[in-house]
Amino acid sequence: GAVVSQHPSRVICKSGTSVKIECRSLDFQATTMFWYRQFPKQSLMLMATSNEGSKATYEQGVEKDKFLINHASLTLSTLTVTSAHPEDSSFYICSAPPHEGYQETQYFGPGTRLLVL
Amino acid sequence: GNSVTQMEGPVTLSEEAFLTINCTYTATGYPSLFWYVQYPGEGLQLLLKATKADDKGSNKGFEATYRKETTSFHLEKGSVQVSDSAVYFCALSRVARGKLIFGQGTELSVKP
Numbered sequence: 285g286a287v288v289s290q291h292p293s294r295v296i297c298k299s300g301t302s303v304k305i306e307c308r309s310l311d312f313q314a315t316t317m318f319w320y321r322q323f324p325k326q327s328l329m330l331m332a333t334s335n336e337g338s339k340a341t342y343e344q345g346v347e348k349d350k351f352l353i354n355h356a357s358l359t360l361s362t363l364t365v366t367s368a369h370p371e372d373s374s375f376y377i378c379s380a381p382p383h384e385g386y387q388e389t390q391y392f393g394p395g396t397r398l399l400v401l
Numbered sequence: 402g403n404s405v406t407q408m409e410g411p412v413t414l415s416e417e418a419f420l421t422i423n424c425t426y427t428a429t430g431y432p433s434l435f436w437y438v439q440y441p442g443e444g445l446q447l448l449l450k451a452t453k454a455d456d457k458g459s460n461k462g463f464e465a466t467y468r469k470e471t472t473s474f475h476l477e478k479g480s481v482q483v484s485d486s487a488v489y490f491c492a493l494s495r496v497a498r499g500k501l502i503f504g505q506g507t508e509l510s511v512k513p
Contacts, residue, residue: 327506
């Protein structure tokens with residue numbers, strides 16, 4: 285099946301620094317990618333929809349200036365957590381539906397665990 | 402708004418026991434329904450799906466039927482294995498390739 289990768293898989297940073305997380309579709313093109321956040325023992329909450337060539341669409345309550353999203357190409361979306369604070373510590377997951385064909389399936393990356401000290 | 406509610410976990414079963422994980426949804430129109438599974442240390446994988454009322458999704462011995470009258474999509478398996486231990490998420494999507502709305506997840510632990 286299709287593969288989505290994320291990098292890094294885990295990152296520890298100091299409070300106040302910025303962290304960039306990459307999401308790549310390895311064998312298909314994705315004009316849209318989704319970024320989710322998952323707290324321990326809880327569900328995935330959609331943060332934003334990343335659109336290739338245009339601005340991301342953020343869900344209500346998500347600060348767009350804090351979580352910067354750039355969909356630079358048909359295979360890469362990046363999420364930058366700016367001026368990270370301990371409350372931003374979480375598991376960040378991206379997903380991508382293949383661009384071509386009618387497919388309901390989305391493919392998920394393995395996630396990035398962020399710890400802000 | 403659209404939402405998904407799952408039964409709370411964790412669920413602990415013995416090998417070969419029958420499994421049911423309840424899932425109900427609230428949505429306008431006719432959403433597509435999904436079950437995703439997250440094995441320890443791995444990303445989410447699609448387990449099965451159903452795109453219209455009365456459809457039955459099935460995979461790896463798991464089944465779920467899209468019940469519009471009860472707005473439910475319960476996951477069942479007749480005989481669980483230790484390897485089925487994972488977190489299971491019920492989800493819906495209002496449009497094709499659209500964003501997914503997840504339930505809170507149900508952790509399943511199967512003991513030998």
